[in-house]
Amino acid sequence: MNQAAAAEARHAAFVTNRGAMVSAAVGGLCFLGFMLAADQLTRAGWLLPQMEALWQPHAIAAQAASQLLPELLLVLLRLIPGTGPATLLLVTLVTASIGMAILHWRMRGRGWSLLGATLAVVAVAANPVTLILATSGSTLLITAALVWMVAVSFDRAARVGDAQSLISIGLALAGLVLTTPAALYICVPLLVVLPVGLREARDLPSAIALFLLTIFPTLVAIAGIAVAASTLGEPASAALQRWVAPMHGVEALVNTPWHAAVGGQLSDSFFQLLLWCLMAVPLGIMPFVHALIGRGREESLAVAFLVLFTAPLAGALATAQWHMQEPIWAMAVALAFAMAWLGARVLAGWERLLVLALLVGGAFMAWQPDWMWGEQLTSQWWSALSGYPLPPPPSGAELLPVTTANPPYTPRLPR
Amino acid sequence: MGLTTSADDEGALAQLMLRGRIDASALAKARDNATNWNTTIGEALVAEGTISPRDWALATAASTGLPLADLIAEPPDAALLDAADRDAYLSLGVLPWKRAANGALLLAAQRPAAPDVLAWAMRRYPHERLGWAVTAKFDVLWALQKRFDVLADQEARESLHIATPELSAKQVITTPQAVVGWAIGMLLLLALFLAPTTTLITLSAAITVFYLLSFGFRFLLTWKGAHHSVDVSVTDEEVAALKPEDLPVYTVLVPMYREAEVLPILVHSMRRMDYPLAKLDVKLVLEQDDNETIEAAKALKAEGVFEIIRVPTSYPKTKPKACNYALRFARGEYIVVFDAEDIPEPDQLKKAVAMFKRSPQSVGCIQARLNYFNRRENFLTRMFTLEYSNWFDYLLPGLHALKIPIPLGGTSNHFRTAVLKELGAWDPYNVTEDADLGVRMTQQGYQVAVMNSTTFEEANGVWRSWINQRSRWIKGYMQTWLVHMRHPIKLYRNLGGAGFWGFHFFIGFPVLTALLNPVLWLTTAIGLIFGQNIVSPYFPEPIIWFALFNLVVGNAMYVYMTMVAAAKRGWFSLMPWALLAPIYWVMHSVAAYKALYQLIVKPHFWEKTQHGTSKVTQSTIADIRQQAAQ
Incomplete structure (x- = not known):
C-alpha cells in the first residue's frame, strides 16, 4: 500500500468513527458564545445600525452589481415574511457557528480526539478575527467562506489533482469576485502559485491549461455582470466600471488609519499585515513545519506558501492601490486559509499539540493591544464590546459605518 | 492446476507431430498454456493459431479411429436436430449427425470422449444405440446456423416484441401516447388563439x-x-490477483457491415488482449450479403478463437438484430460488444471480470469508457473527443453515483450473458439499442456499473457522416424515451424519483433541447437585430433574469464543462477547442431535426456509420500489416 493509499485508509477509519451530533453540539456552543458577543454589541448600539445599513435595498438595482452574491442572498432573505436586520444578524451567527461545527467535524475525520478538536475549535471561535467575522454584520463572512472553499479546493488539487477540485477552485473564485471585486487581489497570488502547485501541471502547456480552467468561471462571472447590467439599458463598459467602482476613489472618500499609515505602499503594508497575521493566526506557519519536518514530507510547498502569504500579499497589493481600507479583510483571508488546511490534514500527535498551542497562542496574541485594534472597524467593535468609549476619528477622516470590506459607492449612471 | 491431457489428446498430439503440423517447441508452449489457462491442449493449440480446429479434429479422428464428420460437406440430418437442444449443441460441441446403416445414432462431437459430452448423450438419447464421430468447432457452428437460421433470425427480430411488446420500439408511438400528444398540441393552439401573450409568456417561463x-x-x-473516487473502479492489484486458470470464457461480439478494411485492427486488438486466448470466443458478426467483409475475414486466416457468424438478410437490418442473432451462439459466461475499429485497453476483459466477481449479481452490465484515437485530425474529431470525454469520464460515472439509469454507449458494454438473455437482449427496432437496454436493465432491477478502462475508437470526422450518425443516435433516444414513457407511473415505480427524473433529463430533455435551440437562437437574433422591444414582452421579470442566466452563465458553463472534459485525460491541447462548442451545438440541432423527420418516415432505418475514413485508422492498418509481414 503506498503512502497516499495508507493516508486514505487512515482517513476513512477516522471518518467512520466521527459523530455529526457532537460536532453540531460544538457548533451550538460556539453559537452561544457568538450570541453573547452580539448581544453586547447590540446593547452598545453599534451592531444594529450596521445590520440596518446592510439590510436596506439599493435605491438603484444595478448598484448591487459589485456584490451580486451578497445581494442575491439578501434578496432571498427579504422574501421571507417577517424578516429584518435582526434576521441578518441571526443568519450571520448561525453561519459562523456552522463553520465551527464543520471545522470540528473535519478535524474529527482526520484523527483529532474529541477533546483536542473541541479545544481547537473553541480557540478558533475565541479568536477576535472569528468573533469580528461572526458579529460585525459585514459580508466579510461570505468572503471568508469562499476563500475557505478556494483553499480547500486548491489543497485537494495539489494533493489529489482531480477535476472536481479544479472546478471548485474556479467556482469559488467566481463566487469571490461576485462578492467583492477586491477578491481580484486574492486571485493574483493564488493564480501565480496555481500552476506550480497543481498536481496535474506537468509542463508549461498543462500549467497554462489548468490555469485557464480555474479562472474561466471567474471570467464568466465578470461577463455575467456585464450582460446582466447591460440588460438594464447600460453599456457593458459602464457595468464593469460599476463593478470595480468600490475600488476606485477610496482615498478621496475615506482616510482610514490604515491608509494613513501604509496606503500606497506595498512592502510596508505587506510586513505589517504579515506580522498581524502571525499574531492572530500563527497556525499559518504550520504547513511549512508539516512539510519540512513533520508528517507531510510530500506536501506541496505551494500550499504552505498560500496559507502563510496569500492574505498579507493580497492585502498589501490592495493597499498599494488604496483599495483596502480595513486590514481585518486580510486577517479573515488568513484565517480561512489556515482553517482550510487544518481541516484537511492528518497530523501526528506532536503536530496536533503544536497546532493547539498555536491556536490558543493566536487567540491570546490577537487580544493584545499591539494587534490592529487601532484600525477603524476593530476599534469600533472593541469599544462596543468592551464598553470603553469610541476613540476619536483620525484628523480629517470621515468615519463611515462599515458594511462591507469596501465603502458604499454611488455610481454615475450614463445619461 | 491445469487439466492433464487425456489419452485421446496425447494420441492426437502424436498424430500432429507425425504429420509435421507441430514441432516440439510448439507442443511445449501449448502444454504450458493449457496448464496455465486450465483448458485442453487442443484448445490451446487452436487458440494460438498453431493448428486449425479442423486439424485438431482430423488428428483426434486418426488417433481414436473414429470417423471424421465433415458437417459442411455432409450436413446433419435435419430431422435429428432439435431446436430446444441448440444451447447444449453449442456449449458441448456435439450434435446428432445421422443414422448409421445399423440404425445407431451417430453423434458428431468435438470431444467425443469427454465425460460431460457422454453424460449429456446418455441423458438425451437413453434408448438409442449411439455411435461417435469427430468434428470441428466451426463445423458445429456452420451446421447449426444452416439448420436454424430462419428460426434464429425470427427470434433475433421478434422475440422481445412478442414477449414484451410494450418494451419494443417496433411500434413507434402507442395510441394513448398519440392521443396525449394530440391533446397537448390542440390545447396549445387554442391557448395561443385565445390568449397569445399569456401563452407565450408561460411558454418562455417553462422553457x-x-x-x-x-x-x-x-x-x-x-x-x-x-x-477522484469515481476514477478508480478496478485497481491494478485486483487485475493482478486474477488467476488465468480461473478466468471464464469471454464472448466478444463484433458486428460489422461493409467494414472489411478495419478488420485487421480488430484482430490485432484481440491478439493483444491480456486474456487467455483459448478462453476468448470472438464472433465476427457479418451480414450474409456482405461478401466483401466475409471474404476479408476468411482471408485473415485468424486463430481458431475467431468465428464468423453470418446473419441472414432480413428487416430490420440493424446492429442489434445482428447481435441478437449472434448471442444464440455465444459460449461465454460474460459477453462484450466491440466495433470493428475498436482498440480496447488490453486489460479491459480482466477488469470486467474482476468487477463482476466483486459486484452483486444485480450488476448485470459494466460499461467501459469510450474515447477516440484520431482526436487531433480535424475540428469534428476534436469536438467529438471532448464530448465523449465529458460523457464517459464524467456524466456516466455521475449517473452511476446518483443511481440513475445509464444509457449504454455504442460499444464496450460487458454483460453477464445469462442476464442479457433473460432480459430479451437488444431491441432490434431501436436504433440506439444500447441506451434502451441500459434503461430496461434498470427497470428490471439490474444495475449498470462503469469501469476505468477505455476503448479507443475512430471519431467520425466527416461532416455528412457525422450528421447521419448523430441523427441515428438522437432518433434512438427519441425511440427510447417513447418506449419507456408508455407507462410513466410504472417507470417511476421501477426507477424511483431520482432515476425517473434522471431518465428525462439525460435521455429525453437533451433531444428536446437540440430541437428548441434554433428557436431560441432565432428569438435572440430577432431581439438583437430589431430591438429588444419585440421579444421583451414575452420575457417579463423575473423570467428575463433566469433567461439571461441561461444565455450567459448556462452556455458558458456548458463550454466550461467541455473544457474540463479534457482535463482528466490530460489532453490539454484540446481545451481551447471547447470554445467552439456552440458550432457543435448547431450541428446537433441539424441532426435532431433530421432525426425527428426520420422518426416519422423511417423509424427503424439504420444510418450506417462509415469507419476506416480516418488517416490515423489507415496508418494503424498499415502498421499492423507491416508487423504481420515481418
Whole structure:
C-alpha cells in the first residue's frame, strides 16, 4: 500500500468513527458564545445600525452589481415574511457557528480526539478575527467562506489533482469576485502559485491549461455582470466600471488609519499585515513545519506558501492601490486559509499539540493591544464590546459605518 | 492446476507431430498454456493459431479411429436436430449427425470422449444405440446456423416484441401516447388563439426553467463524475490477483457491415488482449450479403478463437438484430460488444471480470469508457473527443453515483450473458439499442456499473457522416424515451424519483433541447437585430433574469464543462477547442431535426456509420500489416 493509499485508509477509519451530533453540539456552543458577543454589541448600539445599513435595498438595482452574491442572498432573505436586520444578524451567527461545527467535524475525520478538536475549535471561535467575522454584520463572512472553499479546493488539487477540485477552485473564485471585486487581489497570488502547485501541471502547456480552467468561471462571472447590467439599458463598459467602482476613489472618500499609515505602499503594508497575521493566526506557519519536518514530507510547498502569504500579499497589493481600507479583510483571508488546511490534514500527535498551542497562542496574541485594534472597524467593535468609549476619528477622516470590506459607492449612471 | 491431457489428446498430439503440423517447441508452449489457462491442449493449440480446429479434429479422428464428420460437406440430418437442444449443441460441441446403416445414432462431437459430452448423450438419447464421430468447432457452428437460421433470425427480430411488446420500439408511438400528444398540441393552439401573450409568456417561463434545470442536472453529473473516487473502479492489484486458470470464457461480439478494411485492427486488438486466448470466443458478426467483409475475414486466416457468424438478410437490418442473432451462439459466461475499429485497453476483459466477481449479481452490465484515437485530425474529431470525454469520464460515472439509469454507449458494454438473455437482449427496432437496454436493465432491477478502462475508437470526422450518425443516435433516444414513457407511473415505480427524473433529463430533455435551440437562437437574433422591444414582452421579470442566466452563465458553463472534459485525460491541447462548442451545438440541432423527420418516415432505418475514413485508422492498418509481414 503506498503512502497516499495508507493516508486514505487512515482517513476513512477516522471518518467512520466521527459523530455529526457532537460536532453540531460544538457548533451550538460556539453559537452561544457568538450570541453573547452580539448581544453586547447590540446593547452598545453599534451592531444594529450596521445590520440596518446592510439590510436596506439599493435605491438603484444595478448598484448591487459589485456584490451580486451578497445581494442575491439578501434578496432571498427579504422574501421571507417577517424578516429584518435582526434576521441578518441571526443568519450571520448561525453561519459562523456552522463553520465551527464543520471545522470540528473535519478535524474529527482526520484523527483529532474529541477533546483536542473541541479545544481547537473553541480557540478558533475565541479568536477576535472569528468573533469580528461572526458579529460585525459585514459580508466579510461570505468572503471568508469562499476563500475557505478556494483553499480547500486548491489543497485537494495539489494533493489529489482531480477535476472536481479544479472546478471548485474556479467556482469559488467566481463566487469571490461576485462578492467583492477586491477578491481580484486574492486571485493574483493564488493564480501565480496555481500552476506550480497543481498536481496535474506537468509542463508549461498543462500549467497554462489548468490555469485557464480555474479562472474561466471567474471570467464568466465578470461577463455575467456585464450582460446582466447591460440588460438594464447600460453599456457593458459602464457595468464593469460599476463593478470595480468600490475600488476606485477610496482615498478621496475615506482616510482610514490604515491608509494613513501604509496606503500606497506595498512592502510596508505587506510586513505589517504579515506580522498581524502571525499574531492572530500563527497556525499559518504550520504547513511549512508539516512539510519540512513533520508528517507531510510530500506536501506541496505551494500550499504552505498560500496559507502563510496569500492574505498579507493580497492585502498589501490592495493597499498599494488604496483599495483596502480595513486590514481585518486580510486577517479573515488568513484565517480561512489556515482553517482550510487544518481541516484537511492528518497530523501526528506532536503536530496536533503544536497546532493547539498555536491556536490558543493566536487567540491570546490577537487580544493584545499591539494587534490592529487601532484600525477603524476593530476599534469600533472593541469599544462596543468592551464598553470603553469610541476613540476619536483620525484628523480629517470621515468615519463611515462599515458594511462591507469596501465603502458604499454611488455610481454615475450614463445619461 | 491445469487439466492433464487425456489419452485421446496425447494420441492426437502424436498424430500432429507425425504429420509435421507441430514441432516440439510448439507442443511445449501449448502444454504450458493449457496448464496455465486450465483448458485442453487442443484448445490451446487452436487458440494460438498453431493448428486449425479442423486439424485438431482430423488428428483426434486418426488417433481414436473414429470417423471424421465433415458437417459442411455432409450436413446433419435435419430431422435429428432439435431446436430446444441448440444451447447444449453449442456449449458441448456435439450434435446428432445421422443414422448409421445399423440404425445407431451417430453423434458428431468435438470431444467425443469427454465425460460431460457422454453424460449429456446418455441423458438425451437413453434408448438409442449411439455411435461417435469427430468434428470441428466451426463445423458445429456452420451446421447449426444452416439448420436454424430462419428460426434464429425470427427470434433475433421478434422475440422481445412478442414477449414484451410494450418494451419494443417496433411500434413507434402507442395510441394513448398519440392521443396525449394530440391533446397537448390542440390545447396549445387554442391557448395561443385565445390568449397569445399569456401563452407565450408561460411558454418562455417553462422553457427557461427547463433549460435551467437541464443545466443544473448536467453540472451536477459533471461535478459528481469529476471526483477522484469515481476514477478508480478496478485497481491494478485486483487485475493482478486474477488467476488465468480461473478466468471464464469471454464472448466478444463484433458486428460489422461493409467494414472489411478495419478488420485487421480488430484482430490485432484481440491478439493483444491480456486474456487467455483459448478462453476468448470472438464472433465476427457479418451480414450474409456482405461478401466483401466475409471474404476479408476468411482471408485473415485468424486463430481458431475467431468465428464468423453470418446473419441472414432480413428487416430490420440493424446492429442489434445482428447481435441478437449472434448471442444464440455465444459460449461465454460474460459477453462484450466491440466495433470493428475498436482498440480496447488490453486489460479491459480482466477488469470486467474482476468487477463482476466483486459486484452483486444485480450488476448485470459494466460499461467501459469510450474515447477516440484520431482526436487531433480535424475540428469534428476534436469536438467529438471532448464530448465523449465529458460523457464517459464524467456524466456516466455521475449517473452511476446518483443511481440513475445509464444509457449504454455504442460499444464496450460487458454483460453477464445469462442476464442479457433473460432480459430479451437488444431491441432490434431501436436504433440506439444500447441506451434502451441500459434503461430496461434498470427497470428490471439490474444495475449498470462503469469501469476505468477505455476503448479507443475512430471519431467520425466527416461532416455528412457525422450528421447521419448523430441523427441515428438522437432518433434512438427519441425511440427510447417513447418506449419507456408508455407507462410513466410504472417507470417511476421501477426507477424511483431520482432515476425517473434522471431518465428525462439525460435521455429525453437533451433531444428536446437540440430541437428548441434554433428557436431560441432565432428569438435572440430577432431581439438583437430589431430591438429588444419585440421579444421583451414575452420575457417579463423575473423570467428575463433566469433567461439571461441561461444565455450567459448556462452556455458558458456548458463550454466550461467541455473544457474540463479534457482535463482528466490530460489532453490539454484540446481545451481551447471547447470554445467552439456552440458550432457543435448547431450541428446537433441539424441532426435532431433530421432525426425527428426520420422518426416519422423511417423509424427503424439504420444510418450506417462509415469507419476506416480516418488517416490515423489507415496508418494503424498499415502498421499492423507491416508487423504481420515481418
